[in-house]
Amino acid sequence: MSDRAPASRSLPVLVIVIILSATMLRGPILSVAPVARTIGADLQVGAGVVGLLTTIPVLCFAVCAPLAIAIIRRAGADVALSLTLGGVVVGSVLRSLDGIVMALIGTAVLGAFVTIGNVVLPIIIAREFSARRAHTMTGVYTAALNVGTMMVTVGTAPLADVVGWRWAVMSWSVLGLVSLAAWIALRGVRAAFAPKPGPRPDADAPRISVLRHGPTWLLAAAFCGQAFAFYAITAWLPTLLTDQGFSSNAAGAIAAIFQVGGMIGSLLLPVITLRSSILVGALCVGIGWLAVPLGFLFAPSLWLAWCIIGGLAQGGGITVVFIMINAFGDDEHTTAGRSGIVQGLGYAVAAAGPLVLGALHEVTDAWTLPLLVELVAVLLFLVPGVIVARHLRTPARAA
Missing domain, CATH: 1.20.1250.20 (MFS general substrate transporter like domains)
Known part of the structure; x- marks a missing residue:
């Protein structure tokens, strides 16, 4: 792991990316909870089916973890974060289209890409910050997870009263677009999307399985x-x-x-x-x-x-x-x-x-x-x- 700190001019942007990305790892998933009854009535399904909209992503966290590991290892952490942010936006849009089937598909897509983010963001923090700063940024990252939860819990229902539940739950993906734009501006298009596996130890070096x-x-x-x-x-x-x-x-x-x-x-x-x-x-x-x-x-x-x-x-x-x-x-x-x-x-x-x-x-x-x-x-x-x-x-x- 690198002990270097990011350049001072890019540090604020990197911190913003980490905070916004963290809010996207929980907020869009839990945004359906405050309007669960409205969703059930509109899609004509019971509470158990609506509950799948929050249960499926947690199951994806477990099932898709090997896929997340493979993507990070083969494409590199930078591309993995880009995929996370883009995939979360796509999943949010799909979930808000017509019908329960599309809602479930979008939820699964959302959960799969959030799983990548769960794994890669702590890795990026460890890579980009010195050991001392990495502890603090890890705290900021996990606090932002809760911030995302609080934002959607407080804001989704009032927003749904104005624009409807579909636009309300989809609106939080704007944070993902902002984060992705900031990430591309920070890293550049090539680094953000061109696969580049992370460094591996020399073949002769002792390996830890x-x-x-x-x-x-x-x-x-x-x-x-x-x-x-x-x-x-x-x-x-x-x-x-x-x-x-x-x-x-x-x-x-x-x-x-x-x-x-x-x-x-x-x-x-x-x-x-x-x-x-x-x-x-x-x-x-x-x-x-x-x-x-x-x-x-x-x-x-x-x-x-x-x-x-x-x-x-x-x-x-x-x-x-x-x-x-x-x-x-x-x-x-x-x-x-x-x-x-x-x-x-x-x-x-x-x-x-x-x-x-x-x-x-x-x-x-x-x-x-x-x-x-x-x-x-x-x-x-x-x-x-x-x-x-x-x-x-x-x-x-x-x-």
């Missing part, structure tokens, strides 16, 4: 726990709060605190890793995450504290995983493989999170068992994550 690398699988396990815990609690936190006596509006507002905490946590985590170490960062995140299941199990009246602490932890959790993916200092080829494995497995497990917690709540008519499962997921993040961080053993400032 990520498939035989124990820390890679431990990191994958940690991300499984992080992603499962996040998607599960995000889906069911409003219902949990409603069952405690809050109105639907109040429960939604409280759940938003959890998401806002994620943005703050994403930015705070690099401060911890830079001033201390990745190990301390992983411990802080894991302990903070424990506040959600344990807090709601034993002191539910302190819901505000658990939402704030848990929100900070979930934002820091994905950030520290991405920091660890890049912290091994491997070449782009190897890092792409590691990132694909970690994210592919993590999102595959994450897709089951809302279903598992919902089924357990329905069967038991209580939240004890679902929260215990959430606790197991958090421990699955904490234990392997700490082991990997100890394996790295390198303070961020010296990485």
Whole structure:
């Protein structure tokens, strides 16, 4: 990995590209949620079919991870990001055309190209920034993921009232066009679209096979726990709060605190890793995450504290995983493989999170068992994550 920082004149543009690209990795996918009932009524399908519009992309994150790795390795990171941004725009347009079949096809296209972006953006951050700045930019990147979610959650329904749901959900792809234009201006047309595989080590140099690398699988396990815990609690936190006596509006507002905490946590985590170490960062995140299941199990009246602490932890959790993916200092080829494995497995497990917690709540008519499962997921993040961080053993400032 390069330790060089980008030229000062291109740095603002690069930061803008990373932020806008990150918002495109979640925003367009989740833009259908605020207008789900309208979509169902217009397309004359049930809630289960409409739910596929948000479920399919998460499944694509798992299924398409090997494809993402292959594209990044053969075409290079620059082209992979161009494909991501262009593909997200195309998928968004297809999804908004007439009929449920086209909506599902567009959703699958969207999910496939977002998968490439999930893998390649952390690689670009590690390549373009020094080790110290890369930690901070990783936090900015993961915070932008939450920003994208918040933007579409707040803005899609009012926009749909004015222009209709099709134009409303498609309108967010404008950010993708702006990001692609900025990326082409920064890199040039040839670099943005001409395949150029990333550098590989010399044939005589020792190679690390990520498939035989124990820390890679431990990191994958940690991300499984992080992603499962996040998607599960995000889906069911409003219902949990409603069952405690809050109105639907109040429960939604409280759940938003959890998401806002994620943005703050994403930015705070690099401060911890830079001033201390990745190990301390992983411990802080894991302990903070424990506040959600344990807090709601034993002191539910302190819901505000658990939402704030848990929100900070979930934002820091994905950030520290991405920091660890890049912290091994491997070449782009190897890092792409590691990132694909970690994210592919993590999102595959994450897709089951809302279903598992919902089924357990329905069967038991209580939240004890679902929260215990959430606790197991958090421990699955904490234990392997700490082991990997100890394996790295390198303070961020010296990485």
